[in-house]
Amino acid sequence: MQLLELEFDRDVEDIREQPFHLSLAVGNGGRARRHIPDFFAACRHGRDRLINVKPPGWHSKDKFRCLFEDVETLCAGKGWAYDTWSGSDRNRMLNLQWLAGYRRRDIVPATDVDLAVVAEVTQTAGTIEGVESESGAAGVQHPRPALMHLIWNQVVHVDLGRPLQPSS
Numbered sequence: 001m002q003l004l005e006l007e008f009d010r011d012v013e014d015i016r017e018q019p020f021h022l023s024l025a026v027g028n029g030g031r032a033r034r035h036i037p038d039f040f041a042a043c044r045h046g047r048d049r050l051i052n053v054k055p056p057g058w059h060s061k062d063k064f065r066c067l068f069e070d071v072e073t074l075c076a077g078k079g080w081a082y083d084t085w086s087g088s089d090r091n092r093m094l095n096l097q098w099l100a101g102y103r104r105r106d107i108v109p110a111t112d113v114d115l116a117v118v119a120e121v122t123q124t125a126g127t128i129e130g131v132e133s134e135s136g137a138a139g140v141q142h143p144r145p146a147l148m149h150l151i152w153n154q155v156v157h158v159d160l161g162r163p164l165q166p167s168s
Contacts (some may be wrong), residue, residue: 005088007090011043012042037051038052068082077144091161092160101148103152109145110140110149114140114143119155121135121138
């Protein structure tokens with residue numbers, strides 16, 4: 001699911017899964033350790049990011065805490081940001097899963113004009129249902145896929161922490 005977060009992030013230009021092995025001395029004892037981070041995200045405008053995804057609670061375990069601290073130090077030396085993720089808001093994840101089905105322009109049954117109409121209608125219609133109704137009245141045959149595509153591409157902004165439904 002964290003991969004969807006990276007795909008949704010407009011600043012992320014490229015994503016690599018398990019991009020490389022790190023060999024480092026961990027903690028005060030300097031114990032040699034190999035580590036494979038989960039993701040590397042190359043960013044357009046910000047610092048590139050190295051990301052580990054671990055279950056909740058792992059961050060506080062001594063052996064992982066030391067590892068994560070040493071990886072963070074290594075990243076700082078390379079000018080990268082370092083993140084550890086252990087989950088996301090459930091509603092946000094469900095919404096991103098849904099919206100990801102509309103990310104590709106070639107599968108959205110809408111013309112560029114339809115997309116422009118739907119984007120314009122979102123300025124005045126307060127809900128998804130309202131956008132569908134007003135867009136339909138303006139001649140857009142499939143307003144919902146067009147709207148979902150615009151939300152995925154962040155042309156239209158919604159609160160992804162709340163369930164997407166007609167009254168949203």
